[in-house]
Amino acid sequence: MSKKNIEHIIELSNELRWQIGDDFHDNLTEGIYADAANIVRDSVQTEKGKKRFRLDSKIDKIVTSKTFGFPIMFLILGVVLWLTIIGANYPSSMLANLLLDTIHPALKSGASNIGMPWWLDGFLIDGVYLAVAWVIAVMLPPMAIFFPMFTLLEDFGYLPRVAFNLDNLFKKSGAHGKQALTMSMGFGCNAAGIVATRIIDSPRERLIAIITNNFSLCNGRWPTQILIATIFIGAVVPSSFSSVAALLSVIGIAVLGMAFMFLTSWGLSKTVLKGEVSTFNLELPPYRPPRFWRTLYTSLIDRTLIVLWRAIVFAAPAGAVIWLICNIHVSGDVSIAAWLIDSFDGFGWLLGLNGVILLAYIVAIPANEIVIPTILMLTVLATGMSGGEGAGVMFELDSISATGDVLRAGGWTLLTAINLMLFSLLHNPCSTTIYTIYKETKSAKWTAVASILPVILGFIVTFLVAQIWRLF
Amino acid sequence: MQTKVVKSACETCAHFNAEGLKKLGIHAENFDFVVALAGNPNTGKSTVFNALTGLRQHTGNWPGKTVTRAEGGFQYNEQKYKLVDLPGTYSLLSTSTDEEVARDFLLFGRPDVTVIVADANRLERNLNLVLQILEITDKAVLCLNLMDEAKRNSIVIDQRVLAKDLGIPVVATSARYKEGIPELIQTISEVANGTIVCKPHRIKNVSPNIEKAVKKLSKEIEKEFPGIANSRWIAFRLLEGDSQIIEALKTGELV
Numbered sequence: 001m002s003k004k005n006i007e008h009i010i011e012l013s014n015e016l017r018w019q020i021g022d023d024f025h026d027n028l029t030e031g032i033y034a035d036a037a038n039i040v041r042d043s044v045q046t047e048k049g050k051k052r053f054r055l056d057s058k059i060d061k062i063v064t065s066k067t068f069g070f071p072i073m074f075l076i077l078g079v080v081l082w083l084t085i086i087g088a089n090y091p092s093s094m095l096a097n098l099l100l101d102t103i104h105p106a107l108k109s110g111a112s113n114i115g116m117p118w119w120l121d122g123f124l125i126d127g128v129y130l131a132v133a134w135v136i137a138v139m140l141p142p143m144a145i146f147f148p149m150f151t152l153l154e155d156f157g158y159l160p161r162v163a164f165n166l167d168n169l170f171k172k173s174g175a176h177g178k179q180a181l182t183m184s185m186g187f188g189c190n191a192a193g194i195v196a197t198r199i200i201d202s203p204r205e206r207l208i209a210i211i212t213n214n215f216s217l218c219n220g221r222w223p224t225q226i227l228i229a230t231i232f233i234g235a236v237v238p239s240s241f242s243s244v245a246a247l248l249s250v251i252g253i254a255v256l257g258m259a260f261m262f263l264t265s266w267g268l269s270k271t272v273l274k275g276e277v278s279t280f281n282l283e284l285p286p287y288r289p290p291r292f293w294r295t296l297y298t299s300l301i302d303r304t305l306i307v308l309w310r311a312i313v314f315a316a317p318a319g320a321v322i323w324l325i326c327n328i329h330v331s332g333d334v335s336i337a338a339w340l341i342d343s344f345d346g347f348g349w350l351l352g353l354n355g356v357i358l359l360a361y362i363v364a365i366p367a368n369e370i371v372i373p374t375i376l377m378l379t380v381l382a383t384g385m386s387g388g389e390g391a392g393v394m395f396e397l398d399s400i401s402a403t404g405d406v407l408r409a410g411g412w413t414l415l416t417a418i419n420l421m422l423f424s425l426l427h428n429p430c431s432t433t434i435y436t437i438y439k440e441t442k443s444a445k446w447t448a449v450a451s452i453l454p455v456i457l458g459f460i461v462t463f464l465v466a467q468i469w470r471l472f
Numbered sequence: 473m474q475t476k477v478v479k480s481a482c483e484t485c486a487h488f489n490a491e492g493l494k495k496l497g498i499h500a501e502n503f504d505f506v507v508a509l510a511g512n513p514n515t516g517k518s519t520v521f522n523a524l525t526g527l528r529q530h531t532g533n534w535p536g537k538t539v540t541r542a543e544g545g546f547q548y549n550e551q552k553y554k555l556v557d558l559p560g561t562y563s564l565l566s567t568s569t570d571e572e573v574a575r576d577f578l579l580f581g582r583p584d585v586t587v588i589v590a591d592a593n594r595l596e597r598n599l600n601l602v603l604q605i606l607e608i609t610d611k612a613v614l615c616l617n618l619m620d621e622a623k624r625n626s627i628v629i630d631q632r633v634l635a636k637d638l639g640i641p642v643v644a645t646s647a648r649y650k651e652g653i654p655e656l657i658q659t660i661s662e663v664a665n666g667t668i669v670c671k672p673h674r675i676k677n678v679s680p681n682i683e684k685a686v687k688k689l690s691k692e693i694e695k696e697f698p699g700i701a702n703s704r705w706i707a708f709r710l711l712e713g714d715s716q717i718i719e720a721l722k723t724g725e726l727v
Contacts, residue, residue, distance in 0.1 A: 005696050006721055012692060013710035016685040024711055025565070027679055034677035036599035043634040044595055046627050198559075201571075285514045286593075286621060291648070 056286050060161065064284075069165040076158070078251055080149050085226050085247065088141035095140065099133035123323055131319020134373045135311045138223050143304045146219065150188060151299035155290035159184055164284065171277050173262045174269025176205035179212075183261065186216030187254075190429055191436040198440075204275045208265050210437055211450040214429045215261040217254050220311070220368030224424050225250045227372055231404040232417030249421070257425050260457065310432060314366035322363055322374060337378060351459060352419040352466030354411065361423070366431045371424065376403065379410035415469045419462040426458030493657060495526030496545035496552070503545060503554035505664040506581065510574055510605055511589035512598050513560030516617045518542070519647040520589055521557040524657065548661050556583065564604045565712075578608050579702075580725055585663045586612045587656070592622035592629060592644070602638065606672035607705035612640045613659050620646040639671040674704060685711060 017024070063072050107129060111121040153159065163180035170177045178200050186193030193213040200206040217225065226246070233249045234242030269275065325336040337359065344355035360374040407416075428451045429437070438447040511517045521527070525544030542557040558574040578586060586609050590598035595616075606612060616629065635642040641659050645652030662668040678686070689707040694700060709717040 009689070009692050009696060010710070010718055010721065013689055013707070016689060017711050017713060020682050020685050020711065024682060027682055028675070028708060028712075029565070031675050031677040031679075032600055032603050035603055035673070035675055036596050038677075039599060039634065039637045039673075040596040042637060043630045044627065045630070046625075 059287060060284060063158070063161050064164050069161075073162060073165060074251065074255075076153070077254070078247065080146065080153075081222075081250060082247055083149065084142050084146045084222070085243075085250075087145045091141040091144075092137055095137040099137055100130070104130065104133065119327070122327065123320060127319040127321075127323030128316045129319070131315040131322070131370060131373070132312050135315040135367065135369055136308070138372075139219070139311055139369050140304070140308055142223055143219055143308065144300065146222070147188060147304050148296050148299045151295050152290045152292070155288065155295055157285050157287045160284050169262055170265070173266035174273075174275075174277060175208045175212075175262075175265040176200045176202065176277070179205070179209040179265070182209050182213060183216050183258070186213045186218060188219055190214055190216065190218045190433040194433060194436045194440055202275070204269075204273050205277070207441065207446060208268050208273055210441060211268065211446070211453065212261040212264045214433065214450065214454050215257040215264065215425070217257055217425060218368065218430075220430065221424050222250075223369060224372050225253055225421055227403070228417050228421055228424075231407065232412075232414055235404070236414065253421050253425050256422075260426065264453070264457075311367050311369055314431070315370050318363060318366050318370055318374075322377065325363075326377075341378060350466065351423070351462040352415045352469065353423060353462060354416065356410065357416075357420060357423070361427055365428065368424075368430050376406055379406055415466060419465055422465065423458050423462050426454050426461055428452065428455045492549040493654075494547040495524070496547055503552040505551065505553045505584040507553050507555045507660055507664070508577060508581065508583035508586045509555060509557045509589060510578065510586055510601070511560055511615075511617075512562055512591065512594075512601055515560065515589045515591040515598065516647050517557055517560055517589045520587070520615060520617060520645065520653075520656075521555060523647050523650055523653045525555055546657070548657055551661065551664075553660070553664070556581070561601065563601060564608070575608075578605065580720070583609070584611060585660050587615050587660060588612055589615045589617050591618050592616045593618060593625055593627060595629065603673060603675055604705075606638065606640070607675060607708065608702045610670050610672050610701045611663050612670060612672065613656070613663055614638060614640055614642045615647075615652075615656055616642055616644045617647055619644045619652070620649065638673050641668055641670075682711075 062068055104125070107125050108121070111125060159181055162184060163177055166180040166183075167177035170179050179197075181199065182193045182196045184193075185196045190213050193216060194210050197206050197209040197213070200209055229246040229249045230243070234246040237245045269277075322337075325340070327335060329335050330339050340359050341355035344358040348354040348356075348358050356375055356378040360371050360378055363374050364371045428434070434447060434451050437450050438444070441447060441450075509517050509521055521542065521544060524546050526546070527542075527544045543554060544557070545552060545554050547553070556577060558577055559571075561571045561574050564571060564575045564578075577583070586605060588602050588605055590602060602614065614634070616631065616634075622629070629644070631642045631644060641663065643652055643656045643659050645656055647653065659668070663670065686704060686707045689710060690703040693703040693706055697703070700706075706717060706721070710721075
C-alpha cells in the first residue's frame with residue numbers, strides 16, 4: 001500500500017462524487033429500502049385482514065391522548081412516590097434502630113474499652129461510621145422501592161410514551177424530544193441521566209439535555225423533599241390531609257423542576273446554543289409484560305447497590321469533614337463550623353434560609369443524601385441545644401416530630417422549609433454528576449455552566465420568594 | 473455399560489450441545505473469536521446478550537437502552553467467544569455517538585462473526601440496518617428475535633427464503649424465553665469456523681450511474697487492498713465524503 005495510491009483513490013472518489021450529483025445519499029437510502037421491500041415480499045407472510053397490535057394501540061390511544069396523557073403521567077408519578085414514601089418508612093426506622101441506636105453505642109463502648117483516644121473514636125465512629133449508617137438507613141429503603149417500580153414501568157414500555165407526550169413541549173423549548181427519556185433517568189440519578197444523553201444525536205441538543213438534567217429531582221434529593229414536606233407543609237393543614245398535602249407539595253417541586261428544565265432549555269436554545277430542532281423517529285415499542293422477579297433482581301443489582309455504594313464512598317469522607325470542622329477551633333472555643341455558620345447567616349437570611357443550610361450544602365456536595373443529617377447536626381451545634389450526641393455527631397432523631405422540634409428551635413419557619421425545598425431542587429449537581437458531565441462533554445466550560453447555573457437560579461428564586469413572603 | 477440419559481428430544485438434536493456450552497460472564501480472556509451483536513433499538517439485543525453470556529445486564533423496553541459497548545463471553549466446544557453488545561441503531565449512515573460506536577466496532581474491531589438481531593414483527597424496517605451491515609462484513613448471522621410476538625401477530629416468515637436472499641444463516645429465537653439460543657450458538661460457531669460460508673446480499677436498487685461509480689471505485693480499492701471484504705461499503709462512504717473513512721484510509725486503519 002502506498003500513499004500515492006491512496007491519494008489516487010481519494011481523488012477518484014472526489015471526481016466521481018462530482019459526477020453522480022448530490023442526491024447520492026437519498027438514492028442509496030431508497031435503494032436499501034427497495035431491496036428490503038423485495039426481500040420481505042418473498043419471505044414474510046402476514047395474515048390478511050387481521051388488524052395487528054390491537055391492544056397496544058388501544059392503550060397507546062389513552063396514555064398518549066391529549067386529554068389523558070398528562071393526568072395519567074402525574075397519576076403514575078404520584079402512585080410511585082406515594083408507595084415510596086409510605087413503604088420506605090418502616091424499613092428506614094428499622095435500619096436506623098439497628099445501625100444508629102444499637103450498633104453505634106456498641107462501637108462507642110467497644111472503643112472506650114480498648115482505650116481508643118477520644119479524637120480517633122470521634123473521627124471514626126461519630127464521623128465516618130455515622131455518616132455511612134445514616135446514608136444506608138435513609139437511602140436504601142426508598143431506592144429499593146423506587147428503582148424497581150421505575151424499572152417495571154421501563155420494561156413495560158411506558159417511558160417512550162412519556163417521551164411522546166412531552167415531545168411537543170421539548171420542541172417548543174428548542175430541545176430534543178429524547179430529552180424526556182434522559183430526564184426520566186435523572187429522576188433516579190442525574191449522573192445516569194447524563195450518560196443516557198448519548199442517545200441524542202445533535203451535540204447542541206445533547207448539551208442542553210446535559211445542562212438541564214440537574215432539574216430532575218434525583219434520588220438523593222427525594223428523601224429531603226419528603227421529610228421537610230412532611231414536617232412543615234403537612235403541619236399547616238388538618239392532620240387527616242397532612243400526608244396528601246406533603247405528597248402534593250413534593251410533586252409540585254418535581255413539576256416545578258420540569259418547568260425550570262423547559263425554561264432553561266428554551267433560554268439556552270435562544271442564546272448560547274442556538275440552532276434548529278432536529279427531528280427523530282421514536283419507536284413506540286410494544287408493551288411487554290415485565291418479568292417481575294427478574295426485574296427486581298436486576299434493578300437491585302444494577303441500580304440500587306451501585307448507587308448506594310457510591311453514596312457510601314462519598315458519605316464516609318464527608319462524615320469525617322463534618323466531625324473535623326465541628327471539633328477544630330479557630331479562636332477560643334469557636335469551632336470552624338460555628339464560625340462559618342455565623343458568616344453565612346446574613347446571606348442565608350436574604351435567601352430565606354440560614355447559615356446552617358448553606359454550610360450543609362457545601363459539606364454535602366459529594367452526596368445530596370447527607371444534607372438533612374448535616375443540617376440537623378449543625379443546627380444542634382449552633383443553637384447549643386442538648387439532644388444530639390455532642391459536637392460533630394450526625395444523628396437521626398427518633399421521630400419525625402422531634403426532627404421538626406430541633407429545626408423549629410433553630411429558628412425555622414414555613415418559609416425556611418419552602419425555600420429549602422426550592423434550594424434542594426435548584427443547586428449545583430453532586431460531585432459525581434459534575435465529574436460525569438466533564439467526562440461526557442470533555443469541556444471545562446460547559447461543566448462549569450452546568451454546575452453554576454442551577455445555584456444562581458436557586459439564589460434568585462429563594463431570594464424572590466423570601467422577599468415576597470416578608471412583604472405580607 | 474453406562475448409557476447416557478436422554479432428557480428430552482432437544483438433546484438428541486445436532487443443534488444442541490449443552491455440554492459444550494459454558495457461559496463465561498465477563499471473564500472472556502484469551503478468546504478465539506470476537507462476536508459482535510448489532511441490531512435496531514429495542515429488538516432484544518441485550519436479552520440475547522444475557523442469554524448467551526449468562527450475564528444479567530438490565531434490559532429496558534425503550535430504544536436506546538444500551539449506549540455503550542457491553543462485553544461478555546461464552547465457551548462452546550473448547551473455543552472461547554468474546555461477545556460485544558453494540559448500541560442499537562437504525563442505520564450506520566449518520567453520525568450520532570451511538571451509531572459511531574456501532575459502526576467503528578464493525579469496521580475497526582473486525583469481529584469474526586456479526587450477529588444481527590432483528591425484530592421478526594418489523595422485519596422490513598429492520599432490514600435497512602441488516603443490508604448496511606452486510607456491506608461491511610461477510611460473516612454474519614441473522615437472529616430473528618421476538619418470534620413469540622410474531623406468532624401472536626400471525627406473522628409467518630420463510631426462513632429459508634430469507635436466508636437465501638440475504639446470503640447468511642437465519643436463526644429464529646425468542647430470547648426472553650431462551651428459545652432458539654442453542655441453535656444460535658451452534659450457527660455462530662459454524663460461521664466462525666468457516667463451516668458455513670456466507671454470500672451476503674449487496675444493495676441492488678441503486679441508479680446505474682451510481683452503480684457504475686461504486687464499481688469503479690471499489691475496483692481501485694480492491695486493487696490497493698487485495699482480499700478486502702467491504703470495498704463496496706468504503707466506496708459508498710467515500711462517495712458520500714465521509715471524512716472519518718478518508719482519514720482511516722490514509723492512516724491504514726481499515727486494513
